Amino acid sequence: MSATKSNSNKLLLEEFKNGNQKAFRKLFDLFWEPMFVKAKAIVMDNGIAKDIVQDIWVSLWQKREDLEIRNFEAYVYKSVNYGCFKYLRDNKFSAAQLQVIESLELISKSNVENQHNLDQTQFVIEKSLTGLPPRCQQIFRLSRMEAISNEEIASRLGISKRSVENQMSIALKSIRENLTLTQSSLTSLIIFATLL
The missing domain is CATH 1.10.10.10 (Winged helix-like DNA-binding domain superfamily/Winged helix DNA-binding domain)
Structure with a gap:
């Protein structure tokens, strides 16, 4: 990731944490699709992958003021992994x-x-x-x-x-x-x- 893009994402993250819905939307537009692709590759189901990613974004918005995120991209991808593994644990394994x-x-x-x-x-x-x-x-x-x-x-x-x-x-x-x-x-x- 270039330094300019990284700085841009940091500014968006700060604005998002302050409740700026446009910044939130911009982050969503940047990261939703790659998050969905990653989730779909793990759970192999479009609907479930969309639900997992949607839950992550809802949680991000609800907890925005309390989140300590240094690298937004790494944070959301780790959240996708966790959400997928949690889904598989709760729904696939007896x-x-x-x-x-x-x-x-x-x-x-x-x-x-x-x-x-x-x-x-x-x-x-x-x-x-x-x-x-x-x-x-x-x-x-x-x-x-x-x-x-x-x-x-x-x-x-x-x-x-x-x-x-x-x-x-x-x-x-x-x-x-x-x-x-x-x-x-x-x-x-x-x-x-x-x-x-």
Whole structure:
């Protein structure tokens, strides 16, 4: 971002904090679409992405006088991440899915950092599943999210217990690989950020 654009955004932010609706509208026009694109990429649903972004803007206006924002762009993008992860946590994952995460030994003591990690992990698991064949997804969800035994799944689907086990192995391998890839990407990003 150029210094001129950065200074312009700082001035808009100051005016917005003072209740200037035109400044708020200008910030909205600058950032709404990229925020929406980011949210849509995460939740993969236009309506939900619009709702998440709209809630962020409503909250920004309501809390404008109390907000301590140094970098508006970073703040709104972080808000999009949080809003999407919160949506996915509240609407996509059941208690059974949380057990899957526990079985992968990814949950430790409850604190803010771990909650953030849990949200990211849940997101990676769901994304991993959507990349698998439909039958593999179905078997994984029946086993880990509905706690149905391999024998019962095999009986329901008219396949062998061995086929169920193979499909579960494929699903778990995909999840582990995506979690490892995400972790290494985050580590690289942190190292890169410290070098700046």
